[in-house]
Amino acid sequence: xxxxxxxxxxxxxxxxxxxxxxxxxxxxxxxxxxxxxxxxxxxxxxxxxxxxxxxxxxxxxxxxxxxxxxxxxxxxxxxxxxxxxxxxxxxxxxxxxxxxxxxxxxxxxxxxxxxxxxxxxxxxxxxxxxxxxxxxxxxxxxxxxxxxxxxxxxxxxxxxxxxxxxxxxxxxxxxxxxxxxxxxxxxxxxxxxxxxxxxxxxxxxxxxxxxxxxxxxxxxxxxxxxxxxxxxxxxxxxxxxxxxxxxxxxxxxxxxxxxxxxxxxxxxxxxxxxxxxxxxxxxxxxxxxxxxxxxxxxxxxxxxxxxxxxxxxxxxxxxxxxxxxxxxxxxxxxxxxxxxxxxxxxxxxxxxxxxxxxxxxxxxxxxxxxxxxxxxxxxxxxxxxxxxxxxxxxxxxxxxxxxxxxxxxxxxxxxxxxxxxxxxxxxxxxxxxxxxxxxx
Amino acid sequence: xxxxxxxxxxxxxxxxxxxxxxxxxxxxxxxxxxxxxxxxxxxxxxxxxxxxxxxxxxxxxxxxxxxxxxxxxxxxxxxxxxxxxxxxxxxxxxxxxxxxxxxxxxxxxxxxxxxxxxxxxxxxxxxxxxxxxxxxxxxxxxxxxxxxxxxxxxxxxxxxxxxxxxxxxxxxxxxxxxxxxxxxxxxxxxxxxxxxxxxxxxxxxxxxxxxxxxxxxxxxxxxxxxxxxxxxxxxxxxxxxxxxxxxxxxxxxxxxxxxxxxxxxxxxxxxxxxxxxxxxxxxxxxxxxxxxxxxxxxxxxxx
Numbered sequence: 183x184x185x186x187x188x189x190x191x192x193x194x195x196x197x198x199x200x201x202x203x204x205x206x207x208x209x210x211x212x213x214x215x216x217x218x219x220x221x222x223x224x225x226x227x228x229x230x231x232x233x234x235x236x237x238x239x240x241x242x243x244x245x246x247x248x249x250x251x252x253x254x255x256x257x258x259x260x261x262x263x264x265x266x267x268x269x270x271x272x273x274x275x276x277x278x279x280x281x282x283x284x285x286x287x288x289x290x291x292x293x294x295x296x297x298x299x300x301x302x303x304x305x306x307x308x309x310x311x312x313x314x315x316x317x318x319x320x321x322x323x324x325x326x327x328x329x330x331x332x333x334x335x336x337x338x339x340x341x342x343x344x345x346x347x348x349x350x351x352x353x354x355x356x357x358x359x360x361x362x363x364x365x366x367x368x369x370x371x372x373x374x375x376x377x378x379x380x381x382x383x384x385x386x387x388x389x390x391x392x393x394x395x396x397x398x399x400x401x402x403x404x405x406x407x408x409x410x411x412x413x414x415x416x417x418x419x420x421x422x423x424x425x426x427x428x429x430x431x432x433x434x435x436x437x438x439x440x441x442x443x444x445x446x447x448x449x450x451x452x453x454x455x456x457x458x459x460x461x462x463x464x465x466x467x468x469x470x471x472x473x474x475x476x477x478x479x480x481x482x483x484x485x486x487x488x489x490x491x492x493x494x495x496x497x498x499x500x501x502x503x504x505x506x507x508x509x510x511x512x513x514x515x516x517x518x519x520x521x522x523x524x525x526x527x528x529x530x531x532x533x534x535x536x537x538x539x540x541x542x543x544x545x546x547x548x549x550x551x552x553x554x555x556x557x558x559x560x561x562x563x564x565x566x567x568x569x570x571x572x573x574x575x576x577x578x579x580x581x582x583x584x585x586x587x588x589x590x591x592x593x594x595x596x597x598x599x600x601x602x603x604x605x606x607x608x609x610x611x612x613x614x615x616x617x618x619x620x621x622x
Numbered sequence: 623x624x625x626x627x628x629x630x631x632x633x634x635x636x637x638x639x640x641x642x643x644x645x646x647x648x649x650x651x652x653x654x655x656x657x658x659x660x661x662x663x664x665x666x667x668x669x670x671x672x673x674x675x676x677x678x679x680x681x682x683x684x685x686x687x688x689x690x691x692x693x694x695x696x697x698x699x700x701x702x703x704x705x706x707x708x709x710x711x712x713x714x715x716x717x718x719x720x721x722x723x724x725x726x727x728x729x730x731x732x733x734x735x736x737x738x739x740x741x742x743x744x745x746x747x748x749x750x751x752x753x754x755x756x757x758x759x760x761x762x763x764x765x766x767x768x769x770x771x772x773x774x775x776x777x778x779x780x781x782x783x784x785x786x787x788x789x790x791x792x793x794x795x796x797x798x799x800x801x802x803x804x805x806x807x808x809x810x811x812x813x814x815x816x817x818x819x820x821x822x823x824x825x826x827x828x829x830x831x832x833x834x835x836x837x838x839x840x841x842x843x844x845x846x847x848x849x850x851x852x853x854x855x856x857x858x859x860x861x862x863x864x865x866x867x868x869x870x871x872x873x874x875x876x877x878x879x880x881x882x883x884x885x886x887x888x889x890x891x892x893x894x895x896x897x898x899x900x901x902x903x904x905x906x907x908x909x910x911x912x913x914x915x916x917x918x919x920x921x922x923x924x925x
Binding site for chain 1: 699700723724725726727729730731733734735761763764765768769772782783784785786787789790793794797810812813817837839842843844847864866867868869870872874875878880881882883885886910911912913
């Protein structure tokens, strides 16, 4: 049997003639998805009525021995981490006896993979496989429907199959509104040339996978390999699931009751920084407006107090393209209070290496310019810094700008209105911080 | 002229008694839009800035005495699907969904029902659309006085995945003496009712529109879809695009989402670099700097 490392969310269908390689996504940081361990994905598949092999989820070597005894015969021991590359890292091992299984489990349980300690190990029988298939469901954002993918070349990366053997990949959309009919799955499988009892056995499995994808608000539901055993039966040998974060609230029965996942188990792949935690806490303390801050991957000297969503993306690019070095990324949205704007600015100013801040947004209609101005000036004063020196530029045009500009005038802060573009404002901030470095 | 809206467009606001919806209603009325009713279950008989509130969309239609063209939906995410179904099945053909954080399944269901019933959805997670000096539907541009400052009538159609950037770009077009025919904040989610390519036929049919500006971000395939549409339809409209979030292509940013929910990059095709290449291959001018947009549009219009 082949053990497959599921490397990627093969997220969307590749439009015809666009056979580009697809990178495995690395979900670092604030993943917008709820990710599942393999043993949980296995449970989800089972709940949907798809047959799986008898397996054991074990937290100790003794439990692994017991599981191997119950299964009988050769087994596979797999590390339970939220990371690809388990096989390469030594997180997957084969055992012929329960003692060997226990020894491997002992090793794997202490093995860190990509910075993660395993939650446990999965003990699986080494199945007698006749043929491996691939089945998955993902969102097609262009068609706005779930998309089923099926291949009779399972066990290997589906991206590779799609590229080298496109005729071995069946694709078919699923209705959003009707109960999902079996025939949609049948059509998808038949497109790969699979017929006979294999077609009839695989059809309900793919249909059930599509139903669980839709019912449980998944963004990915994948079985690879889906195995046809020597006795002709089909089982899911490995499964991979991801749920949309927006739906976590309404999937409590599955998450809390059936899978017993704790509320605070958010499955982030990196530990949020102190800055990120502090900004989140300031945001949570006050319901008015929204602030967000990230500094993962940033280490410059120019602090960014910026907004809103698209404006922040544009401004971060503008600073970097003009050779500025942002210390962080942030987003101001809605109409935050003075305290909130002040809190964000203070957090940015207190980051290591930050010399000045740039306060910039795209034209605002909801956020009030004067409130943000008050907030950032207050932050400077509370930290014993001169606002005129500390705020490299203030470029927020829009609602209440005259009031805001009056306050900025009083403290000698350089500001500009919409006649100065976001690009130019970012450039001025960079020039100021670099000019100071040059003259120092 | 314009797309989707005109001087006579009537619409309701679903969730009208919410704080944000009350402001939005004021703004739209001040701008000259015809807000003919509002719906909040259990609040029948109230008024919001003189607009009558009903329990159901059917009551609003009955009170109006004929079909209502549109609805701005501002209800919380858990109730949005029901509200949109109610609007569609009461004959409303243009629906702007302001609400964010709606699960994709619900969005996909709303879009499929809209398709069946011949309705169009803008959003979710958007600020709506505006025809300068004529009508605005949603919070786009803010209070009427501010909207007037940013939006003057002109030949450029604007489509943007960011609500704020819709106004920023339109304002720069207005300052440059160009102006806007219709600006649409299409929404920042992974699945939206109307992507660029789906709105292109409307702009194509609008005589006033002479050029298109789009604001785009990493994540999703809607830029590739637009490139395909342009190649397949021999469009008369020159397009200028601006791509934000290029820093997200950096190795250490992989897999992170910034700005909007839809910016999650799920494959190499979703990256800024790849999208820029796609758009350029279709003859779309992609400007490097946000402030190059007006000049690029003028150049295209002169060509």
